[in-house]
Amino acid sequence: MHQFEPNEFIEKSIRGIRERVGNEVAIAAASGGVDSTTSALLGHRALGEKLTVVFLDDGLMRQGEPDAVLESYRALGLKTKLFNVSDDFFAALSRLSDAEEKRKAFRATFYSALSKIVREMEARFLIQGTIAADIVETKKGVKTQHNVLEQIGIDTAKTYGYHLVEPLRDLYKDQVRLVAKALGLSPDKISRRPFPGPGLSIRVIGEVTRELIDLVRKATAIVEEETEGLQCFQAFAVLTKDRATGLTKEGGRLYGNMVIIRVVDSINAMTASPNRVPWTQLDRMRSRILDEVPSVTRVLYDITPKPPATIEFE
Numbered sequence: 001m002h003q004f005e006p007n008e009f010i011e012k013s014i015r016g017i018r019e020r021v022g023n024e025v026a027i028a029a030a031s032g033g034v035d036s037t038t039s040a041l042l043g044h045r046a047l048g049e050k051l052t053v054v055f056l057d058d059g060l061m062r063q064g065e066p067d068a069v070l071e072s073y074r075a076l077g078l079k080t081k082l083f084n085v086s087d088d089f090f091a092a093l094s095r096l097s098d099a100e101e102k103r104k105a106f107r108a109t110f111y112s113a114l115s116k117i118v119r120e121m122e123a124r125f126l127i128q129g130t131i132a133a134d135i136v137e138t139k140k141g142v143k144t145q146h147n148v149l150e151q152i153g154i155d156t157a158k159t160y161g162y163h164l165v166e167p168l169r170d171l172y173k174d175q176v177r178l179v180a181k182a183l184g185l186s187p188d189k190i191s192r193r194p195f196p197g198p199g200l201s202i203r204v205i206g207e208v209t210r211e212l213i214d215l216v217r218k219a220t221a222i223v224e225e226e227t228e229g230l231q232c233f234q235a236f237a238v239l240t241k242d243r244a245t246g247l248t249k250e251g252g253r254l255y256g257n258m259v260i261i262r263v264v265d266s267i268n269a270m271t272a273s274p275n276r277v278p279w280t281q282l283d284r285m286r287s288r289i290l291d292e293v294p295s296v297t298r299v300l301y302d303i304t305p306k307p308p309a310t311i312e313f314e
């Protein structure tokens with residue numbers, strides 16, 4: 001089999017982006033994750049100042065994320081603009097509880113928001129970090145990944161007014177990381193744990209509200225902090241729709257929230273296995289979640305591999 005050569009890939013994709021975009025203006029949609037950051041960097045190498053990186057704050061990100069991402073992009077020399085569009089997302093997601101409906105509402109809101117920005121900036125191309133695993137899973141009908149459009153017959157030029165450029169569409173996560181390394185991205189960014197495009201909206205099972213997002217955001221931060229030194233692909237918290245009976249500190253009844261901790265090992269997200277997190281670490285996460293998120297009465301650990309489960313719950 002032909003060995004993957006990141007430098008060869010980088011040169012080829014820079015040439016490809018230049019040919020495709022020509023003298024037009026382009027924007028890159030980026031979230032701080034390794035896929036979108038790598039594709040934005042390729043865009044920057046190809047187009048220089050003609051490229052603006054757009055960061056949509058959808059209100060569904062991890063704790064402190066928008067500010068940290070903006071700062072890191074500026075440090076990388078990327079011309080970046082932040083747009084706060086969280087109201088649009090909460091409005092689009094309100095009263096939806098089916099996982100696929102939520103994903104489709106997220107996708108429509110995301111690309112419509114970008115559509116306005118693209119028009120304002122008179123751009124004609126949108127560079128994004130879709131990778132092969134996203135496309136495979138969406139085409140198989142496993143789940144609608146937010147960033148797969150043309151491959152399932154959505155004409156973005158007609159629907160949203162811009163053409164897509166997807167430099168990483170044939171690569172899997174492990175190859176993207178090699179490209180990121182060759183582009184000089186720092187090790188913490190390269191090994192950054194994946195975070196789904198629809199963010200915390202798919203980590204609250206069922207209907208999404210700002211309150212429930214805040215709850216899962218806190219639990220997620222605890223799981224991430226307590227697994228910092230642990231070698232794993234992804235570590236996060238999920239808030240279930242079900243509740244469980246428990247006790248208040250005063251000994252009364254509390255019909256509270258139920259949080260599931262999920263920590264998995266994987267190479268490319270196509271398969272995954274549950275990480276054997278040491279009990280002391282699980283215990284610390286449980287204790288902090290119960291202390292810091294007082295509406296929670298139960299914390300569970302998910303031991304299901306992919307398949308038959310997927311990594312995310314929705």
Ligand code: XMP
Pocket residue numbers: 134137143144145146147194195196197198234269306309310311312313
């Ligand atoms: P699943 O849940 O399908 O997830 O096993 C595989 C990997 O993809 C991430 N994921 C997404 N990433 N848009 C993305 O950019 C999405 O809609 C999306 N859904 C899941 C997930 O976190 C895991 O790393």
